[in-house]
Each structure stands twice: as structure tokens, then as C-alpha cells.
Amino acid sequence: SQTIHQWPATLVQPVGSPLSLECTVEGTSNPNLYWYRQAAGRGLQLLFYSVGIGQISSEVPQNLSASRPQDRQFILSSKKLLLSDSGFYLCAWSAGTGGEKLFFGSGTQLSVL
């Protein structure tokens, strides 16, 4: 069966520090991968998605970037965090060509202070 791992679970970082969140998927090949952010009391906002190695689509202009160095690895990064980057970050995967159900990692609660 497929599993998705995301770490760390919580992270407290000072403003201006770098960020690296990692997500890996097991049990499937060539998954579609996603990064979402959820602000407190708000809906999920799609940040990036990837349909293959090195292929990244950005949905909103922001202080973040994403990379997919391997088929089942997706990384969210920032060179300098802003206060507004605080939130609950979720990695997800899906199969197929789009429109399918998503399966989420356990999330990272990021607090930028």
C-alpha cells in the first residue's frame, strides 16, 4: 500500500531563517505531488504541484520554492522566512492525470517568530 511521510511535525523558526520541508511517498511510482498551506481557520491553499521529476508548477507568487529531485521526493524551501509564512503545511500525492483524490501527509506546523 502507498504511504506518505512528511517531516518535521512542528517547526519554530526565526524570521529571515531558511526553510526545508521534505516529503516522500512509498508504494507507488510517478505520483503527482503537491504542497498545500492551511492558515489558522482557513481552507487549504495550493502552493505547488509536480507531475514528474524536475517539473514544478507554482500556483501563487510567494516567498517559497519547491523541488522534486527524485520521483517520490518533494521538497518545500525558503531562503528567508517571513512572519506570513506561518501555517500548517501539507504534502499530498495523487495518481493519474489530475482530478483524482488526494492523500495527505501528517503535516508540518510552522511558526515563524
Place this chain on the structure above:
Amino acid sequence: RKEVEQDPGPFNVPEGATVAFNCTYSNSASQSFFWYRQDCRKEPKLLMSVYSSGNEDGRFTAQLNRASQYISLLIRDSKLSDSATYLCVVARGGFKTIFGAGTRLFVKA
């Protein structure tokens, strides 16, 4: 206007009650529809897909009205463990899946 809109609630119901959540979406080209459940500080988990003919999974029934661009979720015989936020989710095709902000449900003993 948000692409997917839900009543934020909260809905406070006693155990055993029947509760219904509604959701509207604005993009008529939307193709796939889902309900997810999210517990506090946890990841969303798929509850059920929603099909045009309506579908049921145990105590949960989902319905889709494409003409009115409306989705519903009915929970019968509510349990304490049903307390969560329920997210209405719409996929337009491609990879842009849109999540509603969620409806909070509290089931009380």
C-alpha cells in the same frame, strides 16, 4: 466569490442526530467532487467521493446536483467520533483541486 463555499458552522448536535452539510461551487467545468474530514491539527482524510447518482457509505450519504452546482453530505445517527471539520472538495481537471474552508461539527453526548 470563493470557488467553493461552505457554511462554516459550527453545527452542535446531540448523539444520534442527523445533520446535513451543504456546499456550492462556482466553476461549472468542475469534474470530480469529494468530502474530506479533518480533525484538529491533523491532515485531511478522504471521507468519500461524490457521484452524480448520489452515493452512500454506512451512515454517510453524499449527493451532487450539477445543475445547481451544489454538493451535500448527510450524516445519520451521529457519533461523538464524528466531531471534526468536513471539507468540500472540487477538482476542475488538471491538478487544481480546490478545498472549501470547512464546516465544523460538534457532536455532544
